[in-house]
Amino acid sequence: MAESGGRLRRLGLGASRQHLPLAGSAAGAVVLAVLVAGGFDPLEKPAADVAPLVVGEAVDLGPFTVTVERMRVVDELPGVSEGDDDTRVLALVATVTATGTTTEYGAMLSESVALDGVPGVPAEVLPGDTADPDEPVPAGDVYVMADGTRLDAVQPGLEYEVAMVWEQDARAAVPSEARLVLVGRTLRQSSIDRSQEWLDPLPVVAGDIDVTAPSAEPSEPAEEDS
Amino acid sequence: MGGRRVARPPARRLNGLPRQAAFAVLLVAALATGRAVEGLMPVDDETSAPFERTGGVGDRVETRWGDVEVTSVAGSTRISDPYGTVHVTGGVYVVVDWTYTAAGEPQVPAYVALRDTEGRVFRTSVERNPYSSGGAAQPGIPRQVAAAIEVPADAVAGARLVVTLETNPEDHRRDDIAVIDLGLTQDDADAWAASEETVEVAEPADGPEAAS
Numbered sequence: 112m113a114e115s116g117g118r119l120r121r122l123g124l125g126a127s128r129q130h131l132p133l134a135g136s137a138a139g140a141v142v143l144a145v146l147v148a149g150g151f152d153p154l155e156k157p158a159a160d161v162a163p164l165v166v167g168e169a170v171d172l173g174p175f176t177v178t179v180e181r182m183r184v185v186d187e188l189p190g191v192s193e194g195d196d197d198t199r200v201l202a203l204v205a206t207v208t209a210t211g212t213t214t215e216y217g218a219m220l221s222e223s224v225a226l227d228g229v230p231g232v233p234a235e236v237l238p239g240d241t242a243d244p245d246e247p248v249p250a251g252d253v254y255v256m257a258d259g260t261r262l263d264a265v266q267p268g269l270e271y272e273v274a275m276v277w278e279q280d281a282r283a284a285v286p287s288e289a290r291l292v293l294v295g296r297t298l299r300q301s302s303i304d305r306s307q308e309w310l311d312p313l314p315v316v317a318g319d320i321d322v323t324a325p326s327a328e329p330s331e332p333a334e335e336d337s
Numbered sequence: 338m339g340g341r342r343v344a345r346p347p348a349r350r351l352n353g354l355p356r357q358a359a360f361a362v363l364l365v366a367a368l369a370t371g372r373a374v375e376g377l378m379p380v381d382d383e384t385s386a387p388f389e390r391t392g393g394v395g396d397r398v399e400t401r402w403g404d405v406e407v408t409s410v411a412g413s414t415r416i417s418d419p420y421g422t423v424h425v426t427g428g429v430y431v432v433v434d435w436t437y438t439a440a441g442e443p444q445v446p447a448y449v450a451l452r453d454t455e456g457r458v459f460r461t462s463v464e465r466n467p468y469s470s471g472g473a474a475q476p477g478i479p480r481q482v483a484a485a486i487e488v489p490a491d492a493v494a495g496a497r498l499v500v501t502l503e504t505n506p507e508d509h510r511r512d513d514i515a516v517i518d519l520g521l522t523q524d525d526a527d528a529w530a531a532s533e534e535t536v537e538v539a540e541p542a543d544g545p546e547a548a549s
Contacts, residue, residue, distance in 0.1 A: 140361035214450075214460040255465070258425040264462035268489035269428045306507050 164291055164318025169206075172223050173296035174215045174309045175265065178206040183323035184285055196281060201232070201289065201322065203275040204256065209265040211298075217263040219296075219309065221250045224275050227290040227317070231283025247292040247314075250275035285324055292317045385510040387501070393518050400513035403439040403446070403476075405500050407517050410434075411536050412493070412529030416485045418467040419540040426487040429529045432536045433486075433498050433519065436479045443473035448509075449484045450499045452516070453492035458499075461486055471541025483539040493526035 162170075169178045182203045203224065209215045225247030226232055234242040235251065253262045256272040265271065295315035301308045354362075392398035398405045411432045417423050424430070437446055449468050450460040461468035461484050468484035488496070501514040 136355070136357040136361040139358075140364055212456060213458040214462070214466075216462065217465075255425075257427065258423060260422060260424050261464050263464045264460065264466050266428070266459050266466075266487055266489075267457050268492060269426070269487065271427075304507065 161314050162316045164293070164316050164320065166320060170293050170316050171210065171295070172293060172315065173298060174210060175220055175223060176208045176210055177224065177293060179291065179293075179320065180204045180206065181323065182289060182291075182320050184279075184325050198278045199281050199285070199325075201226070201229070201277045201279055201286075203250070203291070203320075205273055205275060207253075207262075207265060207271045207273050208269065209267045212267050214267070215265045215309075217253055217261065217265065220253055220262070220265060221275070222312070223249075223294045223296075225249045225292045225294065226277055227292050229277075229279065229283075229286055229289050231280035232277050233280075248277060249294075251277055286322045287324075288319045288321050290317065290319050387509040387512050387514045389516045390513055391516045391518070394520050396517070398515045398517060400501075400515050401440070402444045402502055402513065403437050403474075405435060405437050405446070405515040405517065407433055407435045407498060407519065408481075410519050410521065412525060413532040413534050413536045414530065415533055415535045416467075417535050417537045418464070418485070419469065419538055422464075423535060424465060424467075424485075424487075428487050428489045429493055429526060430485050430487050430536065431493065431496065431519070431521075431529075432483060432538060434481065434483045434539065435498070435500075435517075436481050437474065437500070438479045439474045439476045441476055443475055444502060445470050445473050446500050446502055447504045448499070448501045448506075448514075449486075451486050451488055451492070451496045452499050453488065454495040455492075457492060459486050459488045459492065467538050469541055471543075474543070478543055480541055480543050481539070482541045485536070485538045490526045490530040493521050493529065494523045496521050 164179065166179055166181070169176050182201065185200045185202050205224070207220060227247040229248075232248050234246065234248045236242045252275075254260065254274045254276065255262050256274055262271060262273055292314050293316040294312045296309040296313075297311045298307055298309055299311070300306070301310065390398050390400045392405075394407045394410060396406065412429050413432075414427075414429065415423060415425050416430045416432060431451060437444075447470060448460075450458050452458050460466065466484070466486045468482070468486075470482060471480060474480040484498075496519055498517045498519055499514055500517075501509055501512065503509060503512070
């Protein structure tokens with residue numbers, strides 16, 4: 112018994128000794144391959160250089176220029192939210208243009224403007240993901256003010272007046288002001304497929320904006336006219 | 338003497354390197370050679386550019402994956418999409434009706450865009466710039482489709498419709514794309530920018546006369 116155990120141990124040691132050069136060679140090959148391919152680009156640590164928010168001033172976020180105009184609480188936004196007792200809508204009115212020469216899609220615009228620390232505004236969480244309650248919450252959607260339809264593509268050369276919306280739990284207090292975070296991106300070559308993409312989202316502007324409470328007027332005048 | 342040659346292990350011939358290490362060195366050498374060759378070869382945007390198959394309104398433009406024929410072009414500041422939703426633009430909506438006939442196998446021309454004379458590209462989306470291919474069309478059966486794209490008024494004159502299969506422009510390399518001159522002028526741009534008439538965007542339909 113003892114002899115056979117010793118033989119097994121010797122066999123095991125022999126096997127690991129055999130694999131050691133192989134593992135070393137493989138590791139060396141990987142390191143050399145990375146060096147030959149250009150090595151790892153040094154990751155530039157972003158400086159925490161976040162400018163204060165100025166209402167009415169255009170901010171260059173990379174793919175978009177966004178000018179924050181005003182924010183208000185709406186009980187109901189026609190075509191956007193069927194107001195109910197459980198939720199209210201916080202709408203940020205802003206002007207948006209695309210900076211490049213091709214279409215930018217609405218999802219990136221939604222992710223470029225976030226609310227920070229407003230009670231009752233939860234992040235949309237994909238199945239399997241978890242939300243960090245301390246993270247700013249991106250806009251749920253973006254709508255064109257002129258017709259109330261969803262802005263799913265921003266065309267170059269056009270200026271859009273938009274409403275960026277978040278749903279707030281009606282049990283939370285109506286905020287008198289909210290902290291906005293505008294997120295910028297950099298156009299660079301993707302290290303995965305070498306295509307030019309807007310990457311590296313980082314906060315570039317942050318600050319508080321006054322939130323106008325719902326109007327005391329009973330209904331929307333435009334609804335009555337039509 | 339002959340017995341000595343046979344007894345020498347082959348792995349010792351590479352200055353005593355183990356076989357695995359020799360393999361790793363050869364692998365790295367092959368990678369380095371490949372990278373050096375890639376750097377020397379003229380691999381750039383020109384050599385990987387797509388093949389543009391061009392034509393005008395009413396022309397049947399043949400591509401690898403099928404034929405494209407623009408049948409009409411309209412414009413306004415207002416459109417009604419196939420679901421009846423009205424969209425209003427501060428620029429101009431260009432609405433293009435066209436037919437595609439798949440070649441060889443069912444095809445979906447998923448990339449549809451307008452390209453202006455400055456090189457700006459205005460792509461379709463789901464809601465704001467409605468276009469639906471209607472799914473894969475059977476080869477040989479013409480499908481009538483429509484796309485509405487909002488552009489600034491200064492992009493209208495000289496605009497071309499670009500149609501191809503892959504949504505990612507990176508995948509257009511060395512493939513056919515249909516590029517159709519819509520024959521638009523500044524007069525069209527001015528008239529459409531002032532028009533408040535609602536232009537309806539048709540649903541896709543099969544058959545040569547389906548849209549009419």
